[in-house]
Amino acid sequence: MRPTRRGFAALAVAIAALLVSARFGQPGLAAVAGPLLVGVVAAAVQVRWGGAPTVERGRLRRGFPGESRAVEFRVDGSGIATVTDRLSDGIDGETTVRKSLPATVTYRATYTSRGEQRAGPVDVTLTDALGLVAERYTIISTTDVLVYPSVYRLGGTDAFARTFTPESEDRQAFDRLREYVSGDSLRDVHWKSSAKREDLLVKEFADSRSDRSVLVVAEAERGHADEMAAAAATLTTAALESGLAVELAVPNGAVEQGYGDTHRTRLLELLARADAGRTDRADAADVVVTAGDEGVTVSVDGRRRPFADVTASRDNPLAGEVGG
Template identity: 65%
Template sequence: MRPTRRGVGVLLVVAVATAVAARFGQQALGAVIGPLVIAFLAAVGQVYVAGTPTVERTVPRRGFPGERRTVELDVDGSGIARLTDTLGDGLGGEASARHSLPVTMRYEVTYERRGEHRLGPVDVRLTDALGLVVATTTLDVTDDVLVYPSVYRLGGPDAFVRTLVPDAEDRQAFDRLREYVPGDSLRDVHWKSSAKRDDLLVKEFADRSSDRGLVVVAEADEGHDDEMAAAAATIAMGALESGLGVELVTPGGAVEPGYGDTHRTRLLETLALTPAGETGRAGDADVLVRADEAGVTVTVEGRRRDFEDVTVSRDNPLTGEAVT
């Protein structure tokens, strides 16, 4: 506990007034000294009695870079305090405010980068009502929040299968002929039947993409792990949306093949934490994601493409979903 600047000013006034009164015998100064001394002692008592407050934090949901979440601090105690919640690297926001205790303090935190980030400890600066005395303490109340990698928008399930799934044509069986509609590929036109009907007919295929899984291997040079994770997450989420089972291999660990929301969460968790590095399994990949200083590439059956070329936007299709 120590005096604030205002408290120091009060003590200086008391000291000067006391010295003047002692030297010149001006008893009238006692009317100034007494109230100031009483006020200061009352401030000391108020802060001492208040003691150390207790804090409980409500941990926000996981999310993606760019998303915002509300953090709540339930603070029990008395007095007036400035509360500052420490935000780890990768988190942004204004996490400091002055309140009269007890209080539930709320603030917005922005997820800036993937990874596991620390909330806390909480710095408490407790003062009296007049602001004459302050007691500072740091409460070791910490929690971790997981931020998933960015996920970008692909060209839809059909485009994903045609573009990124090896042997996509071999895993589609002819189903029927139907009338051409704008947007159909001309390579699917059945010209012989179209000539007989004087109308364009296209071949429709039965999708068998779910008959097998996809092995996604992600690797990166040092300093390019975030780009790797974002590209691998985009490919993996697109594969799940297309009905494919996904097996993921990263420098930080592997996820066995699977489907569904639980598997999606497991994939995102792994990609949120994986570092850069090699896997030693690039040869097993159906889709190989590689990030280095030259950029991010996606390789399927020896055909390498820039990651930019297989996405249609940087909008995250999973933003707002309850991915826990």
């Protein structure tokens, strides 16, 4: 516990009044000093009597860099308090508020980096009603949140197959003819049958890609794990949307092949925690992501392309969709 600036000023005035009164025989000054000293003592008693505050908080929802979440917690106690919620380096937010306790504190936290992040502990500085005395407490109340890596757009639900699957594998056996609809490729038009019908008919192929799996391996030089994770998250998400079973390996872990939203979450969780380094599975991979000083590249069957060349935009197609 310590006096505030206002408290120090009150004490200084009181002491000066007592000294002048004793020196020059001015009893009126002593009458001024008395209430000031009593006020400071009473303020100290008020703050100490209130005791340490307590904090109860809820959990934070997961998200991606650039997304924000509402943070809310309750501070129980008494007095006037300045409350500051500490944030890890991967979260930004205006967290300092001044409240009369008990009170509920709310603010917006913005995720800036992937990985394990934390809100808390909470610093609470209590003062009396006049602001003469303050006491600081650190309340060990925290909540951890996993921030996923950034995900970008490849340019359509079949972008993964178009970009990373050889033509011979992408186009399957002929299945049937059907009427042309907007968006169909002109290369699929069956011109002979269309001429007989006086209407465009397109060839439809039996799609066996859902029976296929793809192994994505991601590696990075030191200091480039974030770029690696973002590229791998983009490619694995697109592969799942293309109906492929996805297996992922990174330097510090792996996820076996699978489908669906739950599997996508497992992939994102691994990539949120992925470290830089190399793996021993690159030679067996269908897709290899490499991040380093020269940028991020994607390799498929000996074809190597810059990752930036295969992305349509930096908009996150999963923003607001994946949480928990």
